[in-house]
Amino acid sequence: MNLIVNGEAYEAKQHESVTALIEEMGIGGRPVVVVLNDEVIPVSSRSTCGLREGDRVELFRLVGGG
Amino acid sequence: MERQGNVLDEWIVGGHRFSSRLLMGTGKYQDAETMVGAVLASGAQIVTVALRRVGRIPREDDMLGPLGELKGVTLMPNTSGARNASEAIRAARLGRELCGSPFVKVEIHPNPHHLMPDPIETFEAAKVLAAEGFLVMPYMPADPVLAKRLEDVGCASLMPLGSAIGSGRGLATAEMLRLILRDARIPVIVDAGLRSPSEAAAALEMGCDAVLVNSAVAASGAPIAMAAAFAQAVTAGRNAHRAGLMPQGGGASLATSPLTAFLSGEAP
Numbered sequence: 001m002n003l004i005v006n007g008e009a010y011e012a013k014q015h016e017s018v019t020a021l022i023e024e025m026g027i028g029g030r031p032v033v034v035v036l037n038d039e040v041i042p043v044s045s046r047s048t049c050g051l052r053e054g055d056r057v058e059l060f061r062l063v064g065g066g
Numbered sequence: 067m068e069r070q071g072n073v074l075d076e077w078i079v080g081g082h083r084f085s086s087r088l089l090m091g092t093g094k095y096q097d098a099e100t101m102v103g104a105v106l107a108s109g110a111q112i113v114t115v116a117l118r119r120v121g122r123i124p125r126e127d128d129m130l131g132p133l134g135e136l137k138g139v140t141l142m143p144n145t146s147g148a149r150n151a152s153e154a155i156r157a158a159r160l161g162r163e164l165c166g167s168p169f170v171k172v173e174i175h176p177n178p179h180h181l182m183p184d185p186i187e188t189f190e191a192a193k194v195l196a197a198e199g200f201l202v203m204p205y206m207p208a209d210p211v212l213a214k215r216l217e218d219v220g221c222a223s224l225m226p227l228g229s230a231i232g233s234g235r236g237l238a239t240a241e242m243l244r245l246i247l248r249d250a251r252i253p254v255i256v257d258a259g260l261r262s263p264s265e266a267a268a269a270l271e272m273g274c275d276a277v278l279v280n281s282a283v284a285a286s287g288a289p290i291a292m293a294a295a296f297a298q299a300v301t302a303g304r305n306a307h308r309a310g311l312m313p314q315g316g317g318a319s320l321a322t323s324p325l326t327a328f329l330s331g332e333a334p
Contacts, residue, residue, distance in 0.1 A: 032120060040159070042163075060117045060118065060120060061164070062143070063118045065115055066093045066281070
């Protein structure tokens with residue numbers, strides 16, 4: 001399935017849920033904020049939140065900063 | 067102006083009590099272990115972090131893990147990277163989602179050459195975020211008029227710069243800080259530009275409620291030791307402020323020992 005992840009085209013093999021996508025990307029288990037088509041997907045909803053062709057996904061995490 | 071007077075000398079921001087008056091940033095560290103060690107050595111209870119997009123997270127670079135486990139530490143996401151109010155507001159909402167904390171440092175500096183905060187975008191973002199219930203801590207130019215405007219729209223504190231981020235030029239804005247301190251009814255936290263613990267002590271002596279340091283510790287020769295030194299300096303400065311510095315003046319009348327010559331004065 002073709003998605004746009006963090007602004008770039010991404011071909012997802014796992015797309016039945018947001019959880020599956022982030023596992024595929026190697027981020028599973030790490031604290032991230034997921035934004036799907038401009039909507040924040042809370043942790044509790046990720047395993048049941050499906051993805052569709054062309055969906056825009058953004059992922060954010062904490063980094064060091066002043 | 068004395069805003070807090072209790073025995074423990076805690077300060078209150080956004081309804082939350084803190085005993086440490088040293089806030090720490092987490093940028094520029096060589097590694098997470100040094101960063102966590104410095105935060106612990108500093109005794110900081112409010113620690114800033116930033117948000118970035120992610121593709122893959124290398125195991126060693128997991129910030130939230132070690133920091134999130136420290137007891138008594140409140141994470142405060144900043145909105146660095148935002149070029150305007152709209153981006154800062156978005157970053158704040160994402161930060162709250164990730165940190166679970168109502169605190170947000172509104173940080174909008176579109177020009178990478180000087181990193182000066184945009185006063186207009188900062189004000190606009192602060193207004194919206196305060197109305198949404200965030201505890202807004204605005205990184206701002208040391209401008210007393212802006213300070214009053216930010217207080218009036220509901221910011222939880224003021225975070226005027228001492229000098230440009232990372233510049234190590236200390237309390238270049240001292241005179242402006244005094245003007246801000248005169249009228250502020252919310253905590254004043256000097257943020258940016260400090261280089262030495264003595265500058266942090268000077269800020270607290272002057273009456274500031276707290277200071278935030280990042281480069282001064284992270285880029286020092288030994289960050290963990292420097293963090294501890296800053297903690298000592300902040301305590302010293304605060305204690306001095308509470309004790310009240312001696313009156314300024316000069317001249318022979320203020321000598322602390324009798325002015326008669328040592329050997330020719332009368333015997334007691």
